[in-house]
Amino acid sequence: MAALTDLTLAEAAAGLAAGDFTSIELTDASLAAMEAGRALNAFITETPELARARAAESDARRGRGETRGPLDGVPVAIKDLFCTEGVLTTAGSHILDGFTPTYESTVSQNLRNAGAVMIGKTNLDEFAMGSSNATSYYGPVINPWRADDGKDRVPGGSSGGSASSVAARICFGATGTDTGGSIRQPGSFCGIVGMKPTYGRCSRWGIVAFASSLDQAGPMTRTVRDAALMLQGMAGHDPKDSTSTPVDLPDFAAALTGDIRGMKIGIPKEYRLDGMPEEIEALWRQGVEWLEAAGAETREVSLPHTKYALPTYYIIAPAEASSNLARYDGVRYGLRVPGDSLDEMYENTRGAGFGAEVRRRVLIGTYVLSAGYYDAYYIKAQRVRSLIARDFDRAFEEVDALLTPTAPSAAFALGEKMDDPIAMYLNDVFTVPSSLAGLPAISVPAGLSREGLPLGLQIITPAFDEERVFRVGEVLETASSFDTRLRGA
C-alpha cells in the first residue's frame, strides 16, 4: 500500500469511513511529511498538538457513529491569512508580530465544524501581495517540483505555502485566497488544482483583508473532486460579511458527472498574447481538443476590454489595500516601533513592519485615491471594471464556460523578476479579469513545460456556477491524466 499521504482527499475520506485507518494515523503521516518538508518553508506555524487533538476528537466521533462528512478527520493546511483562534496569524508580515487572534475566521471555522484537522498555517506573500511567495517576511517558499536545471523554483503566489504543501503531499488540501490569481497561479505552478469561487460564495470574515472587493477564499487540492469536497466545507452565506451572498449551497461533488456533451466552450481571442511561450499556446490548443473530444463545442469569443484588466486591477486592489492596511498602526496589536510623537510611531512602525511590495502598493493606492487623481484613476478603473464584467456577461450569452491558460509561463526561478514589478504583475494577466468580474474559475494541471514543470489550464463560468467549473475542470483533468507525483520524488 502506498503512503497515506499519497491518497487524495476523497480517498482519505473513504478510508476513514471504511475504518482502514484513523484520523490520528492520517494526521501523524501528514505531520511527519510536514517535518520532512521543512526545507520548502511552506509553513509559518506548525500546529501538531492541535492537529492531534482534533484528530483524536474526530476518531472519537467516528467511534460513536457520528461523522461530519468527507472532511471529518482529514488533515488540511490553512493559509496564514485566515485568523485562527489561539494560533499565531501573521499574513506573512512583520507588522503582525505576535498577533494571536481570539477568534476563528468563518471559513476555517466552517472547516473545523466539518471535522477537518488543521496541521499548520501556510506561508504566503506579505498580505497576499505577490505572485512568487517571495515577499513573505518569513522567507520564500520553494516549489517542490524540480526543473531540469536543478534551480529552485517559486511556488507562485500569494498562496505559495498552501500550493507547495499540497503538491508535496504534506496535506490533503489547503485553503487559499485569491484576489487577482493567488490561488490559480500557484496551483498552476505547483501542478495542483486551485479553485477561486464566485465573489460572495465564501465569507471574508476573519480573513486579513487585502482588497475587499476582490478577495475570495478557495480550495487547493490535488484533484478536482477534492476541491469540490473542500469548497463544500468552506462556503456558505455568512451574515457577518455584508458582501457574502445569501444563496443556497449546491452539492458540488454531485456536479462531477464527466458529461460535457453539447456544452459550449469559449476561447477568448484577447488572451492570445504577443510573445506568449509556444508551449502555453500548445497546451491551450490541447485543452480545446480534449474538450471537443469529450463532446463540447468550442468557439472563439471576444472579451474586448481584457487588455485593460491588469492596469485596472493595479489601481483598484492597491486603493483598497492602502485603506485596509491603515489599521496596522502599532497602537493595538502586532509590531510597535516607538517614536517621539504619534506620527513618528506610525512612521517607524509601518516603515519597519511592511516590506517593499506592500509599501509600494500602499503608496500606489494612496496616490490613486488622492485629491485630483481620484477621478482619473479610481473612478475610471471602476468604470473599466464594469466594462470587463460586461464583456464576460456578453460572452456567456454565447457560451457556457471559457477555457484559457492559467498563467503565461511555468514557475520561474527564485529571485527572478523580483526587481521588475511589472514583469511580476504580468503573471496574473489571465486570472485578473475574472477576479475583477467576481466569477468562479479553476486552474487544473494539464501538462508539463519543456523544463518539466507543471502548467495549468483555467475554466471560467458565470457567477455562482461553480458546479460547471468543477464539471469541466474534471473533464480536463481526466483527459490530461496529469500525474501529480513530483518528478524524481
Place this chain on the structure above:
Amino acid sequence: MTYLIQGDRGDWEVVIGLEIHGQVVSKAKLFSGAATAFGADPNCQVSLVDAAMPGMLPVINEHCVEQAVRTGLGLKAEINLFSVFERKNYFYADLPQGYQISQYQHPIVGEGTVVLDMPDGSTREIGIERLHMEQDAGKSLHDQDPRRSFIDLNRTGVCLMEIVTKPDIRSPEEAGLFLRKLRSIMRYLGTCDGNMEEGSMRCDINVSVRSVGETELRTRAEVKNLNSVRFVMQAIEYEASRQVEAHDAGEEVVQETRLFDSARGTTRPMRAKEFAHDYRYFPDPDLLPLQLDQAFVDRIKAALPELPDDKKARFIREFGLSPYDAGVLVASRRVAEYFEAVAEGRDPKTAANWVITNLFGALNAKGLDISESPVSAAALGKLIDLIGKGTLSGRMAKEVFDAMLESGQDPEAIVAERGLEQISDSGAIEGIVDGLIADNPTQVEQYRAGNQKVIGWFVGQIMKATQGKANPQMVNKLLREKLGE
C-alpha cells in the same frame, strides 16, 4: 429684528450655516453589536470590529438606519432610497480602522426644512441641505499621564447623524433657536437625546459676512466642535465682528477652520496640521450600497409621533392658546404631554397659565426637569378643579400649590390637613354678616349714607374672622344685600 453689524462704511449681515453631529439613540453601534451607554468604564464597550482587529467586517445596524430615516422625515426631508457608505481615510490613535465610515456623495437624507418660532410669534424657515450617517471616533485622553496618551474606544463606531443646514441663518439668535428646535424635533422622534454636555450633540458653524444688499457669499470661516447653544451664539457673534473688522481694514478673510476659546469667547485658527487632510474618500468595499424600499420608509412615516409644529397648530386651533403659549408648551414632548393631561376636561387656558406661570417658574427655581416635577399632571388638574368648584380661592390655591411642590402631596390632602377649605356655605357667612351689622351700627350708617368704601372694612372683618377662608365673591354679595336692606 434684523441682526446687522455696523461697519465703517455701512451695515453688514451675517450668513450662517450649521453642521450638527447628533448621536443616534440606539443600544448598539452603527456597524457592530457593542453597547453605546454613556459613562461606562473605558474600553468596556468595544467589539472586535470597533477595535479594527484583522479580518473584521462592518454589518449595518438596521435600527440606526430607521433612526436616520425617522429624523429625515421629522425634518420634512427627502429620503434617498439609495445611499452609499464611504471611507474617510486619516490616521489618528483613536481611529482604529484608520478610516471613518461615513456617507459622502450619496447621503441617506436630502433637502428638508426646519421652522423657527420667532419671539414675536412669527415663523421662519431654515433649509436643511442633507443628513448623513457616520461612525464616531474614540476618545484620546491626554491628561492622565505626562508622557503618554490613553485611548478609550467606547465611543468608536457609535452612530452619528450629521445634519447640514443651508446658509439660511442670519443671526446668533436664529442659530440658537434653530438648535433648540432641531433638538426638540429629535427628542420628539426619540432619535437623538440632544444632550450637548454629554457630547451627544455637537455643532460646527460656518460664518461669513456681506454688505447689506450683496447677493454673493463671501469667504467663510468654520468654527468646530461647539458643545453648547450659548457657545454657538457667542462664536457667531465674535466671528462676524472679526470678519467685518477685517473687511473694513482691507484684510483678506481666509477660508479656514477655527477653534472657539470658551474662556475668552473668541476664536483662533487651527494649526494647518490640525486640518490639512486629504481624506481620500472612496466607497467602502466591505458594505453594499444601502438600498431601502419605499414600504420601509412609509412604515416609519406612519408611526411618527405628532411633531412640535403640528402640535402647536393644534393647541392654537383646539385650545385657543396664543401662538406664544402654544410654542412654549410644545417645545418639549414631555411638557406637551403634561399640559394635555392637565387640560383634559378643563379650561385649557387656565391649564396653560398654571403650567407656564406657576409650574415652570417653580421648576426653574428648583432646577428641575418636567419629568422630575414633584407635582404630577393629575395633581395639578385636581388643584384647578378645586378652584373651579369654589373650594379654594386663587390665593389659597397658590398656597396649596407651594405645599404640593414641597411635599408632593395631593391638593385635597393638603386642604384637609391644613383646614384650608374656603367657606362657601352662605348660611355660615350670613351669620357672620348679620352679627357684624348688628354690632357696628355706625359703619352701617356710613354705608347707607352713601360711603361705599366702608364695605372694604366689612370684608376685612369677615376675612379676619374666618382666617381668610370665606369665599370673597359670596362675602361681597351678601354684604351688599344686607347693607342695602
